[in-house]
Amino acid sequence: MTVRLRPHHLLCMLTFVGKGYTEAFTENYIRIAARLSAGEDIVVVEGPDDVCGPMLGEPGMHCLSESVTDRDLKASDAVEALLGVSAGPGSSIRPSIDFLQRMRAAFAQGSIRDACERCEWSPLCTGIAISGFDDVLVVATAGPPPCDPG
Secondary structure, three states: OEEEEOHHHHHHOOOOOOOOOOHHHHHHHHHHHHHHHOOOEEEEOOOOOOOOHHHOOOOOOOOOOHHHHHHHHHHHHHHHHHHOOOOOOOOEEOOOHHHHHHHHHHHHHOOOOHHHOOOOOHHHHHHHHHOOOOOOOOOOOOOOOOEOOO
16 A cells, blocks of 8 residues: 655655644544554655545645645655655655655755745744654654655
């Protein structure tokens, strides 16, 4: 099985500590974090993904807004620049130790955070990065390379 993630959720997963928009959203994301930590691959998708599921149909849902689509484009560009592989829709990524370490180091340095601009969660994520990513729920064990260059 694979976890379907939109590009900006490649950044969000780096700092997820069990907080979210609603209880259903948070419980769903905790299950996804466990799947990623167990080594399930990621397939990058366009639009709402597995994380968005509980929010679909909610009043004020932002999953389809232009600002979120822009956030996805910025995140995809940043991840591609960092890793040197495609991070757009259809790309496959393995959340290995190497992948998470490289992504978290770049996130902490701010070099892949253009997509986080104006995100309501940015202050929380900044604090988590400053703390050394303590208590994050997406962790990984050693495994194959982080990305499928195909």
